[in-house]
């Protein structure tokens with residue numbers, strides 16, 4: 001008997017828009033940021049500074065909408081960490097999936113993240129993004145703060161701000177590399193990416209019941 005994949009609706013329209021816009025902005029901010037850092041040369045220094053600034057404002061606006069969306073639709077609950085199946089999920093990524101084993105956790109619209117994703121995305125939201133955004137804003141308003149004689153400037157030296165910002169940038173890039181690799185570990189190599197484009201994901205087929213096997 002042939003087993004066909006089931007399709008379930010996982011990602012809502014705003015979620016998909018937010019995901020791809022955030023990905024594009026982070027990649028663009030990495031390109032322009034590392035040009036400011038003098039590691040790469042694409043747009044020219046002045047343009048890179050200008051583009052970095054515009055993209056960072058866009059990211060902040062997007063993040064405000066995303067925070068509102070997570071709170072308004074209770075989507076933040078998807079990220080509450082759990083130890084249930086965490087070890088099984090790690091074992092699956094380290095070993096099981098190469099042997100074609102079944103995913104240890106089932107994906108549904110109400111539980112779109114497995115226990116490992118919950119932990120990593122929570123770190124992304126509560127650690128990586130805040131580090132890069134807060135250090136970026138301190139970097140941006142460094143001179144204004146200085147001119148206004150606000151104490152902050154004496155506590156955070158610009159070199160330290162730049163260091164934290166670059167550290168945050170490296171963490172985001174590391175996240176991106178692992179994240180893109182992980183997208184290939186779904187029901188098929190492309191099923192996760194397709195889901196984030198269309199909203200619908202192919203999930204593992206349900207095993208046939210005894211009745212169905214007899215037919």
Ligand code: HEM
Pocket residue numbers: 025026027029030032033034036037038048049050052053056057059060132133135136137139140141162165166168169170172173
């Ligand atoms: C809201 C988010 C962000 C803000 C407000 C921000 C702001 C800034 C500012 C003000 C600078 C100094 C250059 C300038 O005057 O334009 C800078 C540099 C830089 N940014 Fe961002 N940025 C943000 C997000 C990002 C992201 C997501 C990345 C990478 C993934 C990134 C990577 C960098 C790098 C590598 C530098 C150069 C650091 C240095 O060498 O001093 N930034 N950013």
